[in-house]
Amino acid sequence: MVTAAVENGGSDMVIDGNEQKPKKSVSDGFDANYLKIYYGKLFPYADFFKWMSYGNDGKHPGSDQSYFGRREFSFTLDNDIYLRFQSFNNLSEMEISIKEKCPFKIDIGPVYSVDVSKILPSFSHQFNTLLPVFS
Numbered sequence: 823m824v825t826a827a828v829e830n831g832g833s834d835m836v837i838d839g840n841e842q843k844p845k846k847s848v849s850d851g852f853d854a855n856y857l858k859i860y861y862g863k864l865f866p867y868a869d870f871f872k873w874m875s876y877g878n879d880g881k882h883p884g885s886d887q888s889y890f891g892r893r894e895f896s897f898t899l900d901n902d903i904y905l906r907f908q909s910f911n912n913l914s915e916m917e918i919s920i921k922e923k924c925p926f927k928i929d930i931g932p933v934y935s936v937d938v939s940k941i942l943p944s945f946s947h948q949f950n951t952l953l954p955v956f957s
Contacts, residue, residue, distance in 0.1 A: 854900060859922045863918065871913040874930065894931030894938050897923055906931075909938035 871890065872879055878889035884942035895908040897920075905923070920928070934941060 840921060854926075857926070859926055861921050867913060867917045867920075870905070871916060889933065891937055892935070893933045894941075896929040896931060897925035898927040898929070899923060899925055907938050922946070 874893060875890045878885040878887070880887050890910055891911045893909060895910070895916075897908060899903045899905065903907070905925075908919065910919060
């Protein structure tokens with residue numbers, strides 16, 4: 823603000839000017855440390871679990887307790903590391919895993935007819951076999 827004398831009266835008055843305001847230092851880029859805060863304090867784990875359980879959260883007598891454990895999740899971590907076949911039997915397992923891994927992205931996959939942990943071994947043996955090639 824600038825102080826100036828009034829022409830006729832001679833008393834001072836304050837005039838708003840084009841002053842430079844201090845700039846806030848907000849990063850334009852992505853900061854992975856904010857994910858720890860988000861997953862530690864803000865992520866709605868209970869609501870997410872309830873939503874992904876579709877009424878099979880164990881509160882009803884006819885609910886399928888294994889439903890959530892048969893759902894596949896995949897995480898994209900720092901440096902584009904992709905983790906497939908993630909499954910959780912309950913809310914606390916999911917919360918611990920998400921807080922530990924701090925994924926950049928969570929993909930919601932299908933619900934399989936068997937537990938996701940049993941699917942991975944059946945896929946992996948197909949790709950680990952090396953056969954000699956004879957010419």
